[in-house]
Amino acid sequence: MPALPVYKGDAPPLHTIRKPANDRRHMWSLRWYVALLLVFSIATYFISFHHGSSTFHRMNDEVTTSRKDIKNMIQLLPSNFLPETGKHRHNGRLVVVGDVHGMKHSLVSLLSKMDFNRKHDHLILAGDMISKGPDSKGVVDLIMKIGATAVRGNHEDQVLIEYARMTDANVTITEDGEDVTTDEEPLLSAGNHKDRKLVKALGHKRLRWLKSCPIILKVGELEGMGNVIVVHAGLVPGVRLEKQDPETVMNIRTISKDGKPRDDHDGRPWTKAWHEYQKSLQMKDRTMVIYGHDARLGLQEEKYSIGIDTRCQKGGKLTAVVIEGGFSVHKYHIVHVGCKA
Amino acid sequence: FADKELGYQDRRDTLINLIQTYLATFADIGVETWLMHGTLLGWWWNKRIMPWDSDLDVQVSEQSMHFLASYYNMSVFHYKTPRIREGRDYMLEINPHYTNREQTDKLNVIDARWVDTSSGLFIDITTVRYNDTHPAGKGMLSCKDGHEFRDTYLFPLRDTMFEGTPAKIPFAYREILESEYKKKALTLTEYENHHFDDAKMDWIPKKQDQETL
Numbered sequence: 001m002p003a004l005p006v007y008k009g010d011a012p013p014l015h016t017i018r019k020p021a022n023d024r025r026h027m028w029s030l031r032w033y034v035a036l037l038l039v040f041s042i043a044t045y046f047i048s049f050h051h052g053s054s055t056f057h058r059m060n061d062e063v064t065t066s067r068k069d070i071k072n073m074i075q076l077l078p079s080n081f082l083p084e085t086g087k088h089r090h091n092g093r094l095v096v097v098g099d100v101h102g103m104k105h106s107l108v109s110l111l112s113k114m115d116f117n118r119k120h121d122h123l124i125l126a127g128d129m130i131s132k133g134p135d136s137k138g139v140v141d142l143i144m145k146i147g148a149t150a151v152r153g154n155h156e157d158q159v160l161i162e163y164a165r166m167t168d169a170n171v172t173i174t175e176d177g178e179d180v181t182t183d184e185e186p187l188l189s190a191g192n193h194k195d196r197k198l199v200k201a202l203g204h205k206r207l208r209w210l211k212s213c214p215i216i217l218k219v220g221e222l223e224g225m226g227n228v229i230v231v232h233a234g235l236v237p238g239v240r241l242e243k244q245d246p247e248t249v250m251n252i253r254t255i256s257k258d259g260k261p262r263d264d265h266d267g268r269p270w271t272k273a274w275h276e277y278q279k280s281l282q283m284k285d286r287t288m289v290i291y292g293h294d295a296r297l298g299l300q301e302e303k304y305s306i307g308i309d310t311r312c313q314k315g316g317k318l319t320a321v322v323i324e325g326g327f328s329v330h331k332y333h334i335v336h337v338g339c340k341a
Numbered sequence: 342f343a344d345k346e347l348g349y350q351d352r353r354d355t356l357i358n359l360i361q362t363y364l365a366t367f368a369d370i371g372v373e374t375w376l377m378h379g380t381l382l383g384w385w386w387n388k389r390i391m392p393w394d395s396d397l398d399v400q401v402s403e404q405s406m407h408f409l410a411s412y413y414n415m416s417v418f419h420y421k422t423p424r425i426r427e428g429r430d431y432m433l434e435i436n437p438h439y440t441n442r443e444q445t446d447k448l449n450v451i452d453a454r455w456v457d458t459s460s461g462l463f464i465d466i467t468t469v470r471y472n473d474t475h476p477a478g479k480g481m482l483s484c485k486d487g488h489e490f491r492d493t494y495l496f497p498l499r500d501t502m503f504e505g506t507p508a509k510i511p512f513a514y515r516e517i518l519e520s521e522y523k524k525k526a527l528t529l530t531e532y533e534n535h536h537f538d539d540a541k542m543d544w545i546p547k548k549q550d551q552e553t554l
Contacts, residue, residue, distance in 0.1 A: 158497060161499060162497035164497075165496075165498060190471065190496065191497065192492060192497055
């Protein structure tokens with residue numbers, strides 16, 4: 001890529017513009033260079049991210065095929081759950097909640113704070129409903145009962161991998177789950193004790209439900225918010241949804257200087273590159289991502305992304321994005337409750 | 342076991358058969374094993390053995406090793422497959438080493454080998470052991486070469502493929518590879534007189550004359 005002349009000051013570079021006839025011509029060439037610079041920098045990001053997404057794990061396509069266990073990558077939310085707009089609209093809302101991590105009481109309190117009514121409101125969980133907190137089983141029971149939709153978070157993924165491992169080794173797991181205090185089923189290899197305890201506690205029926213959750217949930221086009229997508233951690237800009245690497249979508253927090261997605265804070269927040277990319281698209285093609293996973297950053301409200309992991313499990317808050325339809329457009333507001341650690 | 346050294350391609354084929362029969366056998370026996378070190382790095386690049394590798398690194402847990410020692414020591418497995426047309430014997434050899442080690446209470450350092458009895462090439466099966474007295478607390482595992490990591494980096498193991506056979510790898514495979522080989526090893530496409538070709542997804546030797554390798 002040739003070095004791009006950066007337009008500074010009044011005089012345009014001689015070799016590109018012959019003679020500015022008047023001031024107007026000046027402004028035109030300035031805009032042209034700024035636009036070119038912007039396009040090239042976005043193109044660089046586009047190219048490096050496409051390459052970056054393939055070096056996160058050496059072969060991007062191969063990872064999605066080697067995660068053959070993931071059957072449900074993308075799911076479209078049934079349109080009857082979408083809030084309506086217009087004069088005679090239904091008063092149904094869409095509620096998206098971040099990392100619950102087994103904090104069932106906080107979830108109940110959050111839903112009651114907004115007068116959640118399962119008759120016309122629909123709940124979406126942005127992953128990490130289980131693990132770490134006191135009542136993972138209760139959370140899953142609750143969300144199954146109210147017919148919620150959820151995306152798979154990295155903790156669900158970890159537990160599901162352990163679940164597959166335990167079933168391969170013929171470890172006893174019941175349908176409804178049971179709380180075991182001792183590890184009476186020694187595998188031929190040791191394991192992550194917390195995950196194994198959780199697998200046994202959840203039981204086949206809850207694990208089946210969790211396994212059926214997609215990695216990416218397409219909520220749909222909401223007038224005023226754009227195309228809305230819910231994932232657990234984030235998306236790589238410029239890569240089609242079907243080509244997104246599931247591990248990245250469940251774990252990304254930042255993107256390193258050389259374009260590689262990272263799950264730590266050692267790079268630039270992925271949302272920055274996401275916004276730059278959205279701005280390069282036409283309005284109708286822009287996407288708003290609602291995600292969790294990054295408790296350190298907490299609530300992050302931006303034009304095309306909303307981060308709602310507010311560290312409930314460690315005594316922070318549990319946050320919801322409540323989307324409702326207005327007369328002509330959809331809008332959202334944030335509701336949260338404090339969580340007792 | 343063998344009376345002459347193998348050529349480049351022959352050795353590569355023999356090693357491929359070695360790991361395939363090993364993984365198939367252990368899946369049959371029901372002993373969980375996973376790729377580590379150099380073999381894991383080969384998996385990272387193209388799910389194959391790196392051509393210049395002369396040995397393979399796999400691990401099992403301590404309980405698995407005791408199980409193998411109790412029931413499978415000196416077992417011979419005969420494989421005759423389309424890739425191993427003439428049929429070949431592979432032996433599982435468990436070496437119990439009884440040594441007093443100051444660092445731990447355990448007395449055994451057990452290694453095992455999956456040996457190709459025709460060529461003499463073998464896979465070194467090492468044990469990963471829990472270190473109960475580690476300063477970092479519970480859940481620390483250590484390898485024979487001194488490498489240490491948390492068991493949450495290893496478990497739950499991930500299912501994948503290696504040399505066309507189902508295999509398992511550590512959960513946090515990237516962290517384990519990075520800490521052992523540094524980040525460069527995961528992206529540098531020139532190594533050991535080979536170049537990694539992205540289109541072919543394979544390490545291509547730089548010298549045309551392969552017999553000299």
